[in-house]
Amino acid sequence: MSQEMSQTVITSTDLSPNKDAVPRANTPGKTPIQMLHEYGAKHGKIPAYVLEKAKGEAHQPSFVFSLTVGDVCCKGEGPSKKVAKHMAAEDALRILQVDTAAVSLPVKSESIGVAAESNGHPNSVGTLQELALQRGWPLPKYTMLMETGPPHRREFTMTCAMESLSETAVASSKKAAKKAVAEKMVAKLQSLSGSSEITWTPKPRVHFENLKNSSSEKISFLRRNPLSIPNTDYIQLMADLSKEQNFDIAYLDIDELTTNGQYQCLVELSTSPVTVCHGTGISRSNAYNAAAHSALQYIKIMVSIK
Incomplete structure:
Protein backbone atom coordinates (compact mmCIF):
# COMPACT_ATOMS: atom_id res chain seq x y z
CA MET A 1 0.00 0.00 0.00
CA GLN A 97 -10.81 29.09 18.07
CA VAL A 98 -13.81 26.84 18.66
CA ASP A 99 -14.26 25.84 22.31
CA THR A 100 -13.20 22.18 22.45
CA ALA A 101 -13.71 21.59 26.17
CA ALA A 102 -16.34 18.95 25.44
CA VAL A 103 -14.42 17.20 22.66
CA SER A 104 -13.53 13.53 22.96
CA LEU A 105 -10.17 13.09 21.26
CA PRO A 106 -8.76 9.83 19.93
CA VAL A 107 -6.54 8.21 22.52
CA LYS A 108 -3.39 6.28 21.79
CA SER A 109 -1.89 4.57 24.80
CA GLU A 110 1.24 2.48 24.99
CA SER A 111 -0.49 -0.21 27.03
CA ILE A 112 -3.62 -1.67 25.49
CA GLY A 113 -6.55 -2.35 27.75
CA VAL A 114 -10.00 -2.82 26.20
CA ALA A 115 -11.38 -0.15 23.89
CA ALA A 116 -14.99 0.84 24.46
CA GLU A 117 -17.86 1.00 22.01
CA SER A 118 -20.26 3.91 22.10
CA ASN A 119 -22.56 1.92 24.41
CA GLY A 120 -19.77 1.38 26.94
CA HIS A 121 -19.29 -2.32 26.23
CA PRO A 122 -15.86 -3.68 25.25
CA ASN A 123 -15.08 -3.37 21.54
CA SER A 124 -12.74 -6.32 21.13
CA VAL A 125 -12.53 -6.04 17.32
CA GLY A 126 -11.27 -2.47 17.69
CA THR A 127 -8.94 -3.44 20.52
CA LEU A 128 -7.22 -6.07 18.38
CA GLN A 129 -6.86 -3.71 15.42
CA GLU A 130 -5.42 -0.96 17.61
CA LEU A 131 -3.06 -3.44 19.26
CA ALA A 132 -1.76 -4.68 15.90
CA LEU A 133 -1.18 -1.13 14.61
CA GLN A 134 0.67 -0.04 17.74
CA ARG A 135 2.85 -3.15 17.95
CA GLY A 136 3.57 -3.37 14.23
CA TRP A 137 1.92 -6.80 13.95
CA PRO A 138 -0.11 -8.02 10.96
CA LEU A 139 -3.78 -7.15 11.40
CA PRO A 140 -6.00 -9.89 12.88
CA LYS A 141 -7.19 -12.34 10.25
CA TYR A 142 -10.84 -13.43 10.48
CA THR A 143 -11.81 -16.55 8.52
CA MET A 144 -15.31 -17.96 8.10
CA LEU A 145 -14.86 -21.72 8.49
CA MET A 146 -18.40 -22.85 7.94
CA GLU A 147 -22.07 -21.91 7.82
CA THR A 148 -24.53 -24.53 9.04
CA GLY A 149 -28.15 -25.01 10.07
CA PRO A 150 -31.52 -24.27 8.45
CA PRO A 151 -32.19 -20.77 7.06
CA HIS A 152 -34.08 -19.64 10.19
CA ARG A 153 -31.36 -20.92 12.56
CA ARG A 154 -28.03 -20.36 10.82
CA GLU A 155 -24.79 -20.83 12.73
CA PHE A 156 -21.51 -19.25 11.62
CA THR A 157 -18.13 -20.57 12.74
CA MET A 158 -15.30 -18.02 12.52
CA THR A 159 -11.63 -18.08 13.47
CA CYS A 160 -9.37 -15.21 14.43
CA ALA A 161 -5.62 -15.56 13.91
CA MET A 162 -3.21 -13.03 15.41
CA GLU A 163 0.51 -13.67 15.41
CA SER A 164 0.90 -17.26 16.67
CA LEU A 165 -2.51 -17.35 18.39
CA SER A 166 -5.84 -18.65 17.11
CA GLU A 167 -9.39 -18.69 18.48
CA THR A 168 -12.74 -19.86 17.14
CA ALA A 169 -16.34 -18.94 17.93
CA VAL A 170 -19.84 -19.80 16.76
CA ALA A 171 -22.76 -17.35 16.59
CA SER A 172 -26.05 -16.76 14.80
CA SER A 173 -24.63 -14.12 12.42
CA LYS A 174 -21.29 -13.29 10.82
CA LYS A 175 -21.08 -10.03 12.75
CA ALA A 176 -21.80 -11.75 16.06
CA ALA A 177 -19.28 -14.50 15.29
CA LYS A 178 -16.57 -11.93 14.55
CA LYS A 179 -17.34 -10.08 17.78
CA ALA A 180 -17.37 -13.31 19.80
CA VAL A 181 -14.08 -14.62 18.40
CA ALA A 182 -12.42 -11.21 18.93
CA GLU A 183 -13.58 -11.25 22.56
CA LYS A 184 -12.04 -14.72 23.00
CA MET A 185 -8.77 -13.50 21.46
CA VAL A 186 -8.63 -10.49 23.80
CA ALA A 187 -9.31 -12.80 26.76
CA LYS A 188 -6.49 -15.11 25.64
CA LEU A 189 -4.06 -12.19 25.28
CA GLN A 190 -5.00 -10.91 28.74
CA SER A 191 -4.57 -14.41 30.18
CA LEU A 192 -1.11 -14.74 28.61
CA SER A 193 -0.25 -11.28 29.96
CA GLY A 194 -1.44 -12.14 33.46
CA SER A 195 -3.66 -9.05 33.69
CA SER A 196 -6.23 -6.98 31.78
CA GLU A 197 -3.34 -4.92 30.35
CA ILE A 198 -2.00 -6.73 27.29
CA THR A 199 1.78 -7.04 27.51
CA TRP A 200 2.23 -10.43 25.78
CA THR A 201 4.91 -10.52 23.07
CA PRO A 202 5.01 -13.25 20.40
CA LYS A 203 8.05 -15.31 19.63
CA PRO A 204 9.86 -14.36 16.41
CA ARG A 205 8.55 -16.47 13.54
CA VAL A 206 10.75 -19.32 12.35
CA HIS A 207 11.50 -19.08 8.62
CA PHE A 208 11.43 -22.26 6.52
CA GLU A 209 14.87 -21.36 5.20
CA ASN A 210 16.20 -21.78 8.75
CA LEU A 211 14.47 -25.15 9.07
CA LYS A 212 15.92 -26.21 5.73
CA ASN A 213 19.45 -25.31 6.84
CA SER A 214 19.13 -26.90 10.27
CA SER A 215 20.99 -30.14 11.04
CA SER A 216 19.50 -30.60 14.52
CA GLU A 217 18.36 -34.00 15.72
CA LYS A 218 14.58 -33.76 15.33
CA ILE A 219 14.55 -32.07 11.93
CA SER A 220 17.13 -34.58 10.67
CA PHE A 221 14.96 -37.43 11.97
CA LEU A 222 12.01 -35.98 10.08
CA ARG A 223 14.02 -35.85 6.85
CA ARG A 224 15.25 -39.46 7.14
CA ASN A 225 12.14 -41.31 8.29
CA PRO A 226 8.77 -41.96 6.61
CA LEU A 227 5.59 -40.59 8.16
CA SER A 228 3.54 -43.69 7.45
CA ILE A 229 4.24 -45.88 10.50
CA PRO A 230 0.92 -46.98 12.16
CA ASN A 231 0.07 -45.81 15.68
CA THR A 232 2.74 -43.07 15.67
CA ASP A 233 2.24 -40.24 18.15
CA TYR A 234 2.55 -37.34 15.70
CA ILE A 235 1.44 -34.84 18.36
CA GLN A 236 4.55 -35.68 20.39
CA LEU A 237 6.78 -35.62 17.30
CA MET A 238 5.46 -32.15 16.49
CA ALA A 239 5.95 -30.99 20.08
CA ASP A 240 9.56 -32.22 20.08
CA LEU A 241 10.28 -30.52 16.76
CA SER A 242 8.71 -27.23 17.85
CA LYS A 243 10.77 -27.23 21.05
CA GLU A 244 13.97 -27.85 19.11
CA GLN A 245 13.23 -25.26 16.39
CA ASN A 246 11.55 -22.74 18.73
CA PHE A 247 8.15 -22.29 17.06
CA ASP A 248 4.69 -22.34 18.65
CA ILE A 249 1.87 -24.83 18.02
CA ALA A 250 -1.82 -23.98 18.42
CA TYR A 251 -4.58 -26.59 18.01
CA LEU A 252 -7.95 -25.10 17.14
CA ASP A 253 -11.11 -27.17 17.68
CA ILE A 254 -13.88 -26.96 15.09
CA ASP A 255 -17.16 -27.55 16.90
CA GLU A 256 -19.00 -28.90 13.85
CA LEU A 257 -18.51 -32.61 13.06
CA THR A 258 -17.72 -33.74 9.53
CA THR A 259 -20.48 -35.19 7.33
CA ASN A 260 -19.50 -38.69 8.45
CA GLY A 261 -19.55 -37.73 12.16
CA GLN A 262 -15.83 -37.25 12.82
CA TYR A 263 -14.20 -34.57 14.97
CA GLN A 264 -12.10 -31.97 13.19
CA CYS A 265 -9.52 -29.35 14.09
CA LEU A 266 -6.82 -27.08 12.71
CA VAL A 267 -3.20 -26.84 13.80
CA GLU A 268 -1.29 -23.59 13.30
CA LEU A 269 2.51 -23.25 13.51
CA SER A 270 4.28 -19.92 14.05
CA THR A 271 6.45 -20.40 10.98
CA SER A 272 6.99 -17.87 8.23
CA PRO A 273 4.87 -18.21 6.20
CA VAL A 274 2.34 -19.48 8.74
CA THR A 275 1.51 -23.19 8.49
CA VAL A 276 -2.14 -24.23 8.99
CA CYS A 277 -3.27 -27.85 8.52
CA HIS A 278 -6.57 -29.67 8.97
CA GLY A 279 -7.20 -32.96 10.73
CA THR A 280 -10.15 -35.29 11.34
CA GLY A 281 -10.64 -38.32 13.56
CA ILE A 282 -13.04 -40.42 15.62
CA SER A 283 -12.00 -38.43 18.72
CA ARG A 284 -10.49 -35.02 19.49
CA SER A 285 -7.09 -36.58 20.08
CA ASN A 286 -7.27 -38.50 16.79
CA ALA A 287 -8.12 -35.27 14.97
CA TYR A 288 -5.15 -33.53 16.64
CA ASN A 289 -2.89 -36.42 15.65
CA ALA A 290 -4.09 -36.25 12.02
CA ALA A 291 -3.52 -32.47 11.90
CA ALA A 292 -0.02 -32.86 13.38
CA HIS A 293 0.68 -35.57 10.80
CA SER A 294 -0.34 -33.27 7.95
CA ALA A 295 1.78 -30.42 9.34
CA LEU A 296 4.82 -32.69 9.68
CA GLN A 297 4.36 -33.87 6.09
CA TYR A 298 4.24 -30.26 4.92
CA ILE A 299 7.40 -29.36 6.86
CA LYS A 300 9.13 -32.47 5.50
CA ILE A 301 8.33 -31.40 1.94
CA MET A 302 9.39 -27.79 2.51
CA VAL A 303 12.76 -28.62 4.12
CA SER A 304 13.54 -31.18 1.41
CA ILE A 305 13.13 -28.74 -1.52
CA LYS A 306 16.51 -28.12 -3.14
Missing part, protein backbone atom coordinates in the same frame (compact mmCIF):
# COMPACT_ATOMS: atom_id res chain seq x y z
CA SER A 2 3.00 2.26 -0.45
CA GLN A 3 1.66 3.77 -3.68
CA GLU A 4 -0.10 7.13 -3.50
CA MET A 5 -3.85 6.84 -3.84
CA SER A 6 -6.04 9.01 -6.05
CA GLN A 7 -7.73 11.84 -4.19
CA THR A 8 -11.12 11.20 -2.67
CA VAL A 9 -13.33 13.99 -1.34
CA ILE A 10 -15.41 13.25 1.75
CA THR A 11 -17.74 15.82 3.28
CA SER A 12 -18.25 15.84 7.02
CA THR A 13 -21.83 14.70 6.63
CA ASP A 14 -20.39 11.18 6.28
CA LEU A 15 -20.38 10.42 10.01
CA SER A 16 -21.46 6.78 9.93
CA PRO A 17 -19.30 4.36 11.95
CA ASN A 18 -16.83 2.30 9.97
CA LYS A 19 -13.89 -0.02 10.42
CA ASP A 20 -11.55 2.95 10.91
CA ALA A 21 -13.42 4.11 14.02
CA VAL A 22 -11.08 5.25 16.79
CA PRO A 23 -11.55 4.67 20.51
CA ARG A 24 -13.02 7.54 22.47
CA ALA A 25 -11.77 8.93 25.74
CA ASN A 26 -13.71 8.03 28.88
CA THR A 27 -14.89 11.67 29.21
CA PRO A 28 -18.29 12.03 27.48
CA GLY A 29 -18.37 14.54 24.61
CA LYS A 30 -18.25 15.04 20.89
CA THR A 31 -15.40 14.19 18.57
CA PRO A 32 -13.52 16.90 16.67
CA ILE A 33 -15.22 15.77 13.44
CA GLN A 34 -18.68 16.16 14.98
CA MET A 35 -17.90 19.58 16.50
CA LEU A 36 -16.43 20.88 13.25
CA HIS A 37 -19.47 19.64 11.33
CA GLU A 38 -21.76 21.50 13.74
CA TYR A 39 -19.63 24.63 13.37
CA GLY A 40 -19.74 24.35 9.56
CA ALA A 41 -23.51 23.79 9.50
CA LYS A 42 -24.05 26.81 11.72
CA HIS A 43 -21.85 29.11 9.60
CA GLY A 44 -22.65 27.68 6.17
CA LYS A 45 -19.14 26.23 5.73
CA ILE A 46 -19.44 22.44 5.49
CA PRO A 47 -15.99 20.83 6.01
CA ALA A 48 -14.58 18.76 3.13
CA TYR A 49 -11.96 16.07 3.70
CA VAL A 50 -9.60 14.91 0.94
CA LEU A 51 -7.65 11.66 1.25
CA GLU A 52 -4.30 12.74 -0.18
CA LYS A 53 -2.10 9.78 0.55
CA ALA A 54 -2.09 6.23 1.91
CA LYS A 55 1.34 4.83 2.57
CA GLY A 56 3.17 2.21 4.61
CA GLU A 57 2.86 -1.57 4.81
CA ALA A 58 -0.41 -3.45 5.32
CA HIS A 59 0.34 -4.03 9.02
CA GLN A 60 1.47 -0.44 9.63
CA PRO A 61 -0.47 1.94 7.35
CA SER A 62 -0.46 5.73 7.44
CA PHE A 63 -3.14 8.01 5.98
CA VAL A 64 -2.97 11.75 5.22
CA PHE A 65 -6.14 13.86 4.94
CA SER A 66 -6.41 17.53 4.01
CA LEU A 67 -9.38 19.50 5.31
CA THR A 68 -11.00 22.68 4.05
CA VAL A 69 -13.63 24.59 6.00
CA GLY A 70 -14.27 28.07 4.65
CA ASP A 71 -10.86 29.75 4.24
CA VAL A 72 -9.12 27.36 6.66
CA CYS A 73 -7.02 24.50 5.31
CA CYS A 74 -5.42 21.82 7.53
CA LYS A 75 -3.85 18.38 7.29
CA GLY A 76 -3.95 15.35 9.56
CA GLU A 77 -2.05 12.06 9.56
CA GLY A 78 -2.75 8.82 11.43
CA PRO A 79 -2.70 5.00 11.34
CA SER A 80 -6.34 4.91 10.15
CA LYS A 81 -8.53 7.16 8.02
CA LYS A 82 -10.67 8.10 11.01
CA VAL A 83 -7.67 9.10 13.15
CA ALA A 84 -6.21 11.19 10.30
CA LYS A 85 -9.55 13.01 9.87
CA HIS A 86 -9.72 13.58 13.63
CA MET A 87 -6.26 15.13 13.63
CA ALA A 88 -7.16 17.48 10.77
CA ALA A 89 -10.45 18.47 12.42
CA GLU A 90 -8.73 19.11 15.76
CA ASP A 91 -6.23 21.42 14.04
CA ALA A 92 -9.06 23.32 12.29
CA LEU A 93 -10.91 23.78 15.58
CA ARG A 94 -7.80 25.36 17.09
CA ILE A 95 -7.38 27.76 14.16
CA LEU A 96 -11.08 28.68 14.28
